Amino acid sequence: MTTTTDTSVLAARFQETFDAAPDGVWQAPGRVNLIGEHTDYNEGFVLPFAIDKTAKVALRVRDDSAVRMLSTFGGHGLVETDLEGLEPGSGEGWSRYPLGVAWALKERGIDVPGFDLLLDSDVPSGAGLSSSHAIECAVISALNDLTGAGFAAEDLVLATQRAENVFVGAPTGIMDQSASLRGAKGHAVFLDCRDQHVELVPFDAEASGLVLLVIDTKVSHSHADGGYASRRASCELGAEILGVKALRDVGIEVLEEASGLLDETTLRRVRHVVTENDRVLQTVELLSSNGPASIGALLDASHVSMRDDFEISCAELDLAVDTSRANGAIGARMTGGGFGGSAIALTPVGQEQQVRDAVVRSFAEAGFTTPDIFTVTPAAGALRLA
């Protein structure tokens, strides 16, 4: 998924493919998470931002329940199906995401008509940058407008989560779709995952002489695999034993006491979540008082916690983080669900090239696939383009 097609070109291509003009074109971004990993489904805090890489959909509703879908990046060719009798688990590849959100809106009582859809995206897939949520958020925005459902962002967040959890079968939280739907240019999204309260926190790395590098390790991951689900199960077990609704309710001061109640692995899982929630709060405070140059140590601590306590890093992510730090980055961590995907490295502008070169070299020396390295800045959330 590496194409970027102009809105008018996409609309023209839709016309050619489906022999009619689209009703409109919508876009939604991928995200990076600055800090707050595996805290969302523990009703805790996260600090992601929408990135300047997006999924775009040209879409037209039909007067029957048929669905026809095509992407600009190949894959499954023209997908033809029907919303009648649509069951969780249907569809393949990216086609599961539009079908999943249509299903979730129907479940909410919306009379969703069939549609023709042309998808374009430059959010790399499997890179931990939420390419699937970018598609879901673009499509749900389109269907929300075209059906007149008029749901607020908070409801769309929950509907896309249902699509992911039940239709696609990935037991994920609400962070990614919240960043994609509620992001704003120049800001990170400080989200309280218990009540969906959002505060937009200015994040202007450039003004502080920094860039945020994304290092896509090319180790592909899927949250429908076992690792993510087993971490979630450990957190739920920990909350149950500690007698709280969610790990959000466990303060750092309780950790020592908790150590007597939990088995060794569960304790480490719990410790990650509890300390990570605290790091998010500290990051928000530091960003407001001292700016991006002050958060490096918290990014580092977050990575160590994910590597050692939550055990969701991998050799490629650790190498990307360690090499970035050794070559001038002021803080670095893996971002997203883990087991592959991307790392982020907050880097002084003058050190950027050195970090890039060193990471590429270290990957070659280790025999790893060449990583993709690029900068990101906080961009707008989902919107209608035409």
Ligand code: GLA
């Ligand atoms: C994935 C999930 C999110 C969140 C992160 C980890 O991106 O989709 O809900 O749990 O992993 O922070």
